Amino acid sequence: xxxxxxxxxxxxxxxxxxxxxxxxxxxxxxxxxxxxxxxxxxxxxxxxxxxxxxxxxxxxxxxxxxxxxxxxxxxxxxxxxxxxxxxxxxxxxxxxxxxxxxxxxxxxxxxxxxxxxxxxxxxxxxxxxxxxxxxxxxxxxxxxxxxxxxxxxxxxxxxxxxxxxxxxxxxxxxxxxxxxxxxxx
Numbered sequence: 001x002x003x004x005x006x007x008x009x010x011x012x013x014x015x016x017x018x019x020x021x022x023x024x025x026x027x028x029x030x031x032x033x034x035x036x037x038x039x040x041x042x043x044x045x046x047x048x049x050x051x052x053x054x055x056x057x058x059x060x061x062x063x064x065x066x067x068x069x070x071x072x073x074x075x076x077x078x079x080x081x082x083x084x085x086x087x088x089x090x091x092x093x094x095x096x097x098x099x100x101x102x103x104x105x106x107x108x109x110x111x112x113x114x115x116x117x118x119x120x121x122x123x124x125x126x127x128x129x130x131x132x133x134x135x136x137x138x139x140x141x142x143x144x145x146x147x148x149x150x151x152x153x154x155x156x157x158x159x160x161x162x163x164x165x166x167x168x169x170x171x172x173x174x175x176x177x178x179x180x181x182x183x184x185x
Contacts, residue, residue: 004030031071104173
């Protein structure tokens with residue numbers, strides 16, 4: 001199976017997926033919407049082809065996603081992993097890869113959707129935090145949940161919570177991708 005990983009930031013989940021050496025998986029492309037993001041350096045160091053493409057260079061979201069879709073088709077990408085990709089997937093990409101776009105989210109969905117999930121959960125005062133891997137749909141952080149992992153936390157250090165979430169993400173995402181590949185082969 002050939003995958004593309006989309007990321008916008010530092011790329012720790014991208015690197016975790018690459019370094020997991022998942023049987024039957026070839027990561028053929030890293031797509032980044034933010035020139036200068038650290039994930040680009042990681043991809044170069046790990047020998048993964050990159051597509052750095054700014055949405056501002058296009059007249060519409062559909063045109064932006066069509067440019068990405070053309071590269072995905074040229075590389076015969078079977079599915080997409082979103083790994084800190086901070087853009088909402090539109091109809092163009094979704095229609096081409098429906099049921100084959102995975103996302104990792106730093107909260108136990110359906111609670112605390114959106115870009116500030118860790119802060120929202122921490123500020124709400126929850127005592128159980130976690131991570132969700134899901135197949136996306138066209139709603140924000142919606143879709144079929146594939147895997148979740150939770151942990152209790154009774155402290156008051158938001159950064160400690162985030163560090164624990166990242167530890168779990170780096171284990172759970174490769175596990176979920178492995179199960180996903182087996183389910184579609």
